[in-house]
């Protein structure tokens with residue numbers, strides 16, 4: 268029973284399977300670019316390692332005895348140093364909680380570094396208060412580690428494996444552990460010593476430990492001092508039985524997929540996660556109806572199919588106020604198609620194709636659309652895909668970003684709105700909801716296709732937004748528009 272995906276699943280699925288960037292912090296988006304997030308930048312570590320460690324630290328507040336804590340973003344409320352990952356408290360956008368974004372970070376970091384596919388569920392809820400301290404520190408005893416991991420829900424063997432899975436990426440940084448790592452000599456660089464000889468997510472952390480070639484400073488310590496040798500205490504705690512089993516790359520990959528999955532699914536007992544998020548077989552995104560450059564409306568959208576074989580794809584639509592197109596006689600072909608390639612779809616053996624449509628609509632307006640794929644109708648389970656309203660529309664083709672930051676909206680000219688405005692969500696390394704911005708009638712753009720144009724300036728370059736018009740006491744809305752749709756800037 269498939270409908271338009273819910274915003275949450277749409278967001279998570281879109282990010283996972285398409286590399287869609289809507290509304291997500293650049294630090295997540297970084298992970299989408301193959302390996303960019305995996306290779307340490309200068310000597311400052313890698314984004315992938317940061318996410319995996321951050322997620323573990325957030326989750327480490329879980330207490331299996333009373334069901335409290337877990338992956339709930341309490342790390343950002345508690346003022347932990349790690350909070351630099353999201354350095355203010357706000358929602359990335361109105362659909363996603365930070366803790367789901369953190370879970371995505373783990374999935375993308377792992378697969379982006381060549382590791383296994385960790386299953387993702389959605390539905391985490393961000394905490395509003397700090398959790399108890401729970402993160403192990405390297406000077407603690409083995410008994411303390413075993414008790415910490417028991418509280419987090421892991422056995423001793425699972426502890427050994429989970430630490431190995433985490434410490435296959437990243438390393439020890441000079442500013443944090445100056446007794447282990449000397450300072451670098453380049454300004455603004457940390458100096459980092461990787462836990463193993465490869466930045467990738469592989470079992471070199473295990474094999475180098477077993478064969479005695481490890482550079483892991485949490486194993487070898489510094490100057491014969493083993494106070495901070497937590498990895499040594501953990502890895503050797505069962506006589507190396509677990510580490511030996513992880514010397515098999517296949518076992519390492521499958522164990523890490525399971526344990527990292529459990530790590531990100533560790534949530535307070537009152538939170539219920541969704542089922543595992545799978546790629547939708549048919550996915551429609553970026554739907555935008557808007558007046559074009561002449562006197563017609565243009566429908567823009569993308570259709571993503573999972574199959575990697577090129578298909579015959581046709582878009583059909585039915586008009587909003589008449590029946591001229593009702594039987595599907597109004598149709599168009601894609602203007603473009605492209606393979607979707609991300610580390611995740613690659614690891615899953617998928618190579619989806621995304622079809623782009625940009626179609627002038629000769630008739631008044633449209634109400635629904637659907638597709639024909641190799642002669643088969645794809646109509647969203649029978650209902651078609653609805654254009655909910657056409658009274659207020661974002662006009663990417665007339666909006667400009669850069670010097671003027673102008674967002675243009677079209678409002679049907681059979682009414683006068685009392686207010687047209689947007690709520691922007693700025694996307695940077697952080698994502699922040701900024702104040703509403705009013706759009707006012709813009710006389711410099713002549714009316715077209717039955718619409719008047721409204722515009723307003725936003726002092727941000729890169730954001731998503733919701734667009735509203737108040738007309739005769741009703742509020743009409745276009746949700747989740749994206750400055751990336753503005754062709755002059757982002758084509």
Ligand code: HEM
Nearest residue numbers: 312316319320323403404405429433437438439440443497
């Ligand atoms: C006994 C438990 C653990 C201890 C004592 C421990 C300790 C440490 C220490 C001292 C560092 C170096 C941090 C720095 O220099 O800033 C580190 C880094 C790291 N830890 Fe752990 N850790 C433990 C468990 C875990 C677990 C379970 C994970 C995830 C599954 C994990 C993931 C990481 C990652 C990815 C880094 C590298 C971060 C970077 O390079 O920026 N750790 N850990």
